[in-house]
Amino acid sequence: MGTLSIQDVSYTYKGSRESHLAVQGVNLTIQEGEIVCFIGPSGCGKSTVLNMLAGLFHPTTGKIEYEQNEITGPGVDRGVVFQSYSLFPWMTAQENVILALEQVNKGVPKQELKQKAKELLELVGLDKADQKYPSQLSGGMQQRVALARMFALDSPVFLMDEPFGAVDAAVRANLQDCLVDLWSKQQKKKTIVMVTHDIDEAILLSDRIVVFSPNPGRVSETITVSIPRPRSRQSLFMSPRYMDLRAHLLTLLHGEETQAWEEKVSSL
Numbered sequence: 001m002g003t004l005s006i007q008d009v010s011y012t013y014k015g016s017r018e019s020h021l022a023v024q025g026v027n028l029t030i031q032e033g034e035i036v037c038f039i040g041p042s043g044c045g046k047s048t049v050l051n052m053l054a055g056l057f058h059p060t061t062g063k064i065e066y067e068q069n070e071i072t073g074p075g076v077d078r079g080v081v082f083q084s085y086s087l088f089p090w091m092t093a094q095e096n097v098i099l100a101l102e103q104v105n106k107g108v109p110k111q112e113l114k115q116k117a118k119e120l121l122e123l124v125g126l127d128k129a130d131q132k133y134p135s136q137l138s139g140g141m142q143q144r145v146a147l148a149r150m151f152a153l154d155s156p157v158f159l160m161d162e163p164f165g166a167v168d169a170a171v172r173a174n175l176q177d178c179l180v181d182l183w184s185k186q187q188k189k190k191t192i193v194m195v196t197h198d199i200d201e202a203i204l205l206s207d208r209i210v211v212f213s214p215n216p217g218r219v220s221e222t223i224t225v226s227i228p229r230p231r232s233r234q235s236l237f238m239s240p241r242y243m244d245l246r247a248h249l250l251t252l253l254h255g256e257e258t259q260a261w262e263e264k265v266s267s268l
């Protein structure tokens, strides 16, 4: 089974003058097909853990396994979309996606790959920008090309760091739907691990929400989101379970005063 297993992991950034213990004592098992969101205040180690899952950073202590094999570097089994878009600047949006398609569709005629790239760019709402170079695209558009490229690679695990951070609210909602749609249609479901600052996004998407706390970064709570799927925004926002969970997360992230404030507002 494609389980991701984080075992007593810590990570220390080593500078020339001083070191910084960013993450300590993280234990987490993510099952195949789960959608897990990491949430927590800035600097609590979410991206560091995601980078270790991607194999870009190696744990200082402890280990991380995928399918019971230690992760020692990046791999095609784990697709990534990080905050920096990392597109090839000399290739158009379409060429960036085709390159990813070529890696997993060896020997497939170029015309077919072109068509598939077109469909993927359409899926992320970028069909009209397919001939543009990354420098001609906004940050949000580049992020969407990176998403299309990750979909193209079709890895069993998607690792995403604030993938919808640079896009406006309407596009963000579209991309969230598109991700869940893609996930739910597949028989062998992808495992998705995503860093977000958005509580509503975490509740909408997750099977489980992992809450991090800082100094050093550690997991403070893991919450199962037992709201049935499909989750529509409208019904979600009316659901008492959603309200409870949201209030709980707000309290965890912003402390008691938020809850007091919310109670005050709701009594007005």
Ligand SMILES: Nc1ncnc2c1ncn2[C@@H]1O[C@H](COP(=O)(O)OP(=O)(O)OP(=O)(O)O)[C@@H](O)[C@H]1O
Binding pocket: 013, 014, 020, 021, 022, 040, 041, 042, 043, 044, 045, 046, 047, 048, 049, 217
């Ligand atoms: N290259 C680095 N060198 C030294 N310290 C670093 C480095 N990168 C991150 N850190 C520190 O490690 C800690 C964890 O950082 P990380 O980026 O993982 O947090 P985060 O929860 O993802 O933050 P954010 O939500 O702001 O993206 C922070 O205190 C940060 O300042």
